[in-house]
Amino acid sequence: MKRSRALRPLSSEHHQALLVAFQVRKALEGHPEAAGAPRDLPGLVSLARRFEGQVFATHAAAEEALLGAHLAGADRTRLAAEHVELKALVEQARTSAPGEQRTALAAFAGLLERHVRWEERELFPYAEAHLDAAALAAIGGELELRLVLAGQGSRGVRR
Numbered sequence: 040m041k042r043s044r045a046l047r048p049l050s051s052e053h054h055q056a057l058l059v060a061f062q063v064r065k066a067l068e069g070h071p072e073a074a075g076a077p078r079d080l081p082g083l084v085s086l087a088r089r090f091e092g093q094v095f096a097t098h099a100a101a102e103e104a105l106l107g108a109h110l111a112g113a114d115r116t117r118l119a120a121e122h123v124e125l126k127a128l129v130e131q132a133r134t135s136a137p138g139e140q141r142t143a144l145a146a147f148a149g150l151l152e153r154h155v156r157w158e159e160r161e162l163f164p165y166a167e168a169h170l171d172a173a174a175l176a177a178i179g180g181e182l183e184l185r186l187v188l189a190g191q192g193s194r195g196v197r198r
């Protein structure tokens with residue numbers, strides 16, 4: 040299904056999220072081709088932290104504020120809970136010893152990937168089917184302001 044124009048700013052950041060998840064996962068597996076990811080744990084932690092600070096924090100807040108009100112209760116709860124958990128895993132990776140760092144980063148990458156796929160495959164199609172054109176356009180306008188015009192996400196996660 041083609042993504043509605045209104046939700047495209049979120050979807051384009053989802054591509055970045057999937058890339059970060061892929062990079063972290065491959066690097067942790069010691070894969071030689073980790074799509075340019077750092078190979079050391081401190082480098083991976085800082086990649087996750089940059090993604091969180093430069094893209095994810097604003098992205099998650101916008102989703103909760105703009106889409107949350109239109110979702111069924113269980114979906115709204117899951118959306119917010121997974122955002123909280125992703126942030127907590129980044130914090131855990133930042134503050135723990137190397138063994139736990141690996142575990143936290145692997146959990147972060149796995150949840151990020153599942154979370155994005157759930158949004159793209161279930162949540163967004165639901166919103167597109169249940170919101171009228173005016174509501175979708177209002178969301179799209181606000182996303183444009185919060186994500187696109189703010190310059191977020193247009194250049195990927197910066198070093």
Ligand SMILES: [Fe+2]
Pocket residue numbers: 049053098102155158
């Ligand atoms: Fe999202």
